[in-house]
Every structure is written in C-alpha cells, then in structure tokens.
Amino acid sequence: LSDPKPIAKSTNWSAVETEEVLPGVHRQTMHATNQSVVRYLYAPGSVFPIHAHPEEQVTLVLSGTIVFEIDGSEHRLTAGGVIAIPSNVPHGARVEGTEAVESFNILSPRRAADPVVAIERRPV
Amino acid sequence: LSDPKPIAKSTNWSAVETEEVLPGVHRQTMHATNQSVVRYLYAPGSVFPIHAHPEEQVTLVLSGTIVFEIDGSEHRLTAGGVIAIPSNVPHGARVEGTEAVESFNILSPRRAADPVVAIERRPV
DSSP states (O other): OOOOOOOOEEEEGGGSOOEEEETTEEEEEEEOSSOEEEEEEEOTTOEEEEEEOSSEEEEEEEESEEEEEETTEEEEEOTTEEEEEOTTOOEEEEEESSSOEEEEEEEESOOOSSSOEEOOOSOO | OOOOOOOOEEEEGGGSOOEEEETTEEEEEEEOSSOEEEEEEEOTTOEEEEEEOSSEEEEEEEESEEEEEETTEEEEEOTTEEEEEOTTOOEEEEEESSSOEEEEEEEESOOOSSSOEEOOOSOO
C-alpha cells in the first residue's frame, strides 16, 4: 500500500487548549511533522526559569518586553524581536515592565515528549 | 579542535532587509539551524501563485484575511489562524478583503537555496 497523501491542516489558536505551565505563564501548543509551535502569554512579573531542551528554539515576540538570560548574557526583546537559541543551550526569561508578553516559540525538530527539561530552578 | 560553543542570537524584524517577491508581497527572511522564519506582508489584492517546496511550512496569521488553496480546497485564515502544509504539497494564497495580511511562515528544515520552486503560474 502506498502512503496516504499528505494533507494540509488549518486551525486557529482560539481552538487550542491553554495550560498554565508556571505562575502567569500560559501556553498553547501545536505540532506539525518537523516542528512544534507554542504560543505563550506571560503576565507581567512572570518568570520562566533557566532550562534546556534538545530542540532548537526560535522565539518571535509580538508584544511586551521579555528579557532572555543565556550564558549570563541578557537579550531584551520587544515587539518584532527574534531570538534563536541552539539545541541544548540553557536559557530563561522574565517579563520586564507592566505589559503582558505574547510570543511564539518554534521548536525544531518537533517536540517529542516531556516539553521542558528543567535543569535549574532559580529565578532568572 | 572542539566545535565552538553554540550561541544564541537576537535581532528584530526592523533590522532585516525586505524584498518584494511578487507584486504587493513583501518578505523578510531569517535562518536558524533547523528552520527558516519568513515574515510576510501582503497588500490587499495580492496573490501568491500555486507552488511547492521540499520544506514543511507552518503559517501563523497575525492580521487580515488570507485564503490558501491546496488541492482544490480553500482554507480561510484570519488573525490567530494556523496552517501546516506538508513537504512538497502544492499551495497558493490570496488576500481577501481590504486589510493587509501579516504572517509568519516557518520552514523546516531550513530553506537551503532558491526560496520558491514555482510549479504553476496561474493565479489562485
């Protein structure tokens, strides 16, 4: 038997379940074949502790100000900001200021299982 | 010699060159290791003809209304819309209505060379 014909699938974030993965950090996840796309909403004051994962991560910031800490360096991103974090590089992030942050994380290859491997629990 | 330590890189779309790839279709492209991220701005009335490429494509729509045609089926996406188009599946798109469309296309694996292989030139 031949493989089934691949098909395109469309949806809207409004139809995707939201999980609060950390206090004030809300996440929605979709998976394609080669990549996973995660939409994040970070409340003001929220923090994502330093962690790492095998997937390369590209983050696209839509609104607010978010500061990534990577290897002791800070990257301050606002609307239109983009950061590429290589595979297995530890990183964390915190919201700066009073505006919520909306961003997309694209993980490639597709996230396989447990979504985050925390390696350090201190706030960044 | 050991490989250099991978580093994270950040930038902003405002620092990325824009190309008009088709009338009214403006594109900015960034490449990571496993994926390419393309920001599109489509003017009202603009059309991207049917084409295909080996990379899987995920499109995230930020504003406006865009209609994708894939295998004779239409997918109408507005803000928050997401579509995943498998590798090598022919697809095209057109703006509907009077609002410009902003979207991100994420291509995985990373786009290697010539960005689009057009296989059909009729408008969709």
